[in-house]
Amino acid sequence: MIDIDGAAGEGGGQILRTSLALAMCTGQAFELQRIRAGRAKPGLMRQHLTCVKAAAAISGAEVTGAELHSQTLRFTPGPVRAGRYRFQVGSAGSCMLVLQTVWPALMLADGPSSLSLSGGTHNPMAPPFHFLERSYAPLLRRLGAASSMTLRRAGFYPAGGGEVDVSLEPAGGQLQPFDLLARGERLSSQAECLAPGLPRNVAHRELEVLAQAMGWIYDPRQVVPLRQNEGPGNALMATLTHEGVTEVFTQIGEKGVSAETVATRLVQELRDYLRLPGALGPHLADQWVLPLALAVWQRGLAASYTATALTPHATTNFDTIQRFLPVRITTTASTDAGWQVTVHP
Secondary structure (H helix, E strand, C coil): CEEEECCCCCCCHHHHHHHHHHHHHHCCCEEEECCCCCCCCCCCCHHHHHHHHHHHHHHCCEEECCCCCCCEEEEECCCCCCCEEEEECCCCCEHHHHHHHHHHHHHCCCCCEEEEEEEECCCCCCCCHHHHHHHHHHHHHHHCCCEEEEEEECCECCCECEEEEEEECCCCCCCCCCCECCCCCEEEEEEEEECCCCCHHHHHHHHHHHHHHHCCCCCHHHECCCCHHHCCCCEEEEEEEECCCEEEEEEECCCCCCHHHHHHHHHHHHHHHHHCCCCECHHHHHHHHHHHHHHHHHHCCCEEEEECCCCHHHHHHHHHHHHHCCCEEEEEEECCCEEEEEEEC
């Protein structure tokens, strides 16, 4: 039984999700205390509880403490079972975080799986659908685990109601770690805006500010067509496709925040990424390390990647991973290049 302190580091839900994912991958049980102690509303919220129930469903785990607002959880996994699953958050909480929790275990399973997920698809403080589809999934394919994702319906706070279908193929043996040290030449830059249920000028104002600041061409067709009843909601996205990696940056609009402010925030994210040559932005640098660590553990070969920034979210994730896997994660800072992260067997 591995004892995990949920108040360690940034004290958020990532500790829970990483612990669930790696418990399933390794068969190791854990007890997590002080769950999300660093948040204004500590304990298991609805989306975190769905992560626990999803992990239990695919691994036949014995679980205690799986209740709303619980701050202690004991999780003892069984063998992971590939199959067809449906997981519903039941609120606007992110179903993408549920997907990320079970994805590592299912890519190591002995057969393909299909998932139907419902909840929020474009949430603040969570990876949006398009980030997982365009940035995360292609890297997993390079490890040896193929997938496909379909957005059936977008879901925003506070209504939720998003629907996503996912097909996951197992790696078919051991994952293949690889270095990702340079993003390579930029192949394209794409702006898009989701704004169902909002006045049409909101999306156009956001796209115009983004295009002007970045020197891109504004095209009204960059407003993604969605049904009005999928909103109200707003996500302004920029996709940077490079030879070695695709990065998706997103700003979620909120009530009382102007279209111009949303666009300006996204421009700052893009400029921060483009200012340094690291391959991965801060969010992908945080989320890529877990599947890479699994590959390093399986193959016994070190692998590295570079990143423009390492957040407290990322370093907390590094610490949690090292509690479950016999790997060592080192970081090296460079004033002109960002960071290099190496996972050692």
